[in-house]
Amino acid sequence: MHQDAPTREPGRNALLFIFITVMTNMIGFGILMPVMPRLIMDVTGEGLAEAARWGGVLALAYALMQFIMMPVMGALSDRYGRRPVLLGSLVAFSLDSLLLAIAPTLSVLFIARILAGGLSATYSTANAYIADITPPEKRAANFGLMGGAFGLGFIIGPALGGLIGDEFGHRAPFYAVSALAFCNFVYGWIFLPETLRRENRRAFSIARANAFGSFRHFRQYPSILPIAFSIFLFNIGHWAFPAVWAYFAEERFQWSPREIGFSLMAVGLASVVVQGGLTRLIVPKFGERRAALGGFAIAIIAYFGYGLATQGWMIYALIAFGALGGVAGPALQGIMSRTVPANAQGELQGAIGSISGVAMIIGPLMMTQIFAKFSDADAPIYLPGAPFLVASALTALAILPLLAAFARIQRPRTSEAAA
Secondary structure, rough: OOOOOOOOOHHHHHHHHHHHHHHHHHHHHHHHHHHHHHHHHHHHHHHHHHHHHHHHHHHHHHHHHHHHHHHHHHHHHHHHOOOHHHHHHHHHHHHHHHHHHHHHOOHHHHHHHHHHHOOOOOOHHHHHHHHHOOHHHHHHHHHHHHHHHHHHHHHHHHHHHHHHHHHHHHHHHHHHHHHHHHHHHHHHHHHHOOOOOOHOOOOOOOOOOOOHHHHHHHOEEEEEEEHHHHHHHHHHHHHHHHHHHHHHHHHHOOOOHHHHHHHHHHHHHHHHHHHHHHHHHHHHHHHHHHHHHHHHHHHHHHHHHHHHOOHHHHHHHHHHHHHHHHHHHHHHHHHHHHOOOOOHHHHHHHHHHHHHHHHHHHHHHHHHHHHHHHHOOOOOOOOOOHHHHHHHHHHHHHHHOOOOOOHOOOOOOOOOOOO
C-alpha cells in the first residue's frame, strides 16, 4: 500500500485498530505486575527484596525511554505518516515481548525494558491519528475512548498475567502479549489507511523531536504551556495510585493480594465506563472547559477521601466517584488539539506524552518516599494515606494555570508558516 497519501477514507476499522493498539500496549504494561518479580528472581537468582530493587531500576529505565521517545515518535509520524510508525511500533513491541519471554539474564531484561519504553511510545501517534480522522468538536470524545482503552488494558493485563502465569509459568504471559501485538499488526496492515496527506507533512527536526525542543516549539501557542503544566501536576498526583496502592491498602485495611486485585479491577472498570462512554456525553453537554475544571474538582475530593478513608467500603465508593475525574484529560486534549494546525498534531501529542513521561519519572519515587515516611514506626504522624493528600493538593494547584490558560485561548492556526 502506498504510504504518501490516504488511499481510502478511514472507517470504523481504523478507530478500532487505534483502540486495540493502545489497549495492547497497556496490557503489555499491566501483565508485568504479577509475574515480573518471579522473572527477575529467575534471571538473578536473588530473593524477592533484591528483585524489588531491580524492578524499580527497570521501571526507571522504561520511564526514561518513554520520555525521550514519545516526541520522536510523534514527529516521525508528522514526517512519514501515522501508518508506518504505528505498524512498525507493533512489530517492535511483539519482538520485545518475545525477548522478555526468553531473557536469560538481567542485562537482557534491561535491554528489553529500554526497547519497550522507546518503541511502545505510540500514544502520541495514536492521538495524532485520531485528530486526523475526527472533527475538532468530536475529538475530546474520541480521546476519551483512548482513555477507555487504557482502562480496559489495565483490567486485562494484570488478570491475564496472573492467570496465565499461574497456569503455564511466569514467562508464558509475555508470549501471549507478543502474539497479540503481532495479530494487531496484521489487522492494521490489512485495514489501516494513512490519514496524513503529503501537503500536511513536515520535515523531521531533532530540535522539535525531543521533549524540551517540543516544549520550546509550543511557546508560540500561549494557551498550551499553562495547560501542559496543569497536566504535569495532575499526572504527578495520579501516580499515587500505581506507586503506593498495594502498600497503602495492606497497611491501612490489611487487604490481601486478592482484595487488592479486585480493587484494581474496579479502578479499570470505572475508567472504561467513564472514558470510553460517559466522556462522550459529559463533554458535549457541559463543554470542554467546564468538563476539565469539573474533572479536576472531582479528583481533588476523591484523593482527599482516599487519604482519610478508614473503612474498605469507602474505597469502592471513592473509585466510582473519582473515575468521573477522568473526563478532564480528554477535554484538555480536545482544547489543545484545536489550538495547533493539522501538521503539528503529532508534535502536540508527543509533547503531552513527554509531560506524562516526566511525571512517570518523578511521581512513583516521590509518592513511595512519602508513604514510607508516614507509615513506619517513627513517623511524626501515622498517615498511610499521605500520598493521596499530596495528590489532592497538587491537583488543586493545577487548577490555577488552567484558569489562566482558558483566559488566553486562541483560535487554531491553519498554517505552520510562522514556525
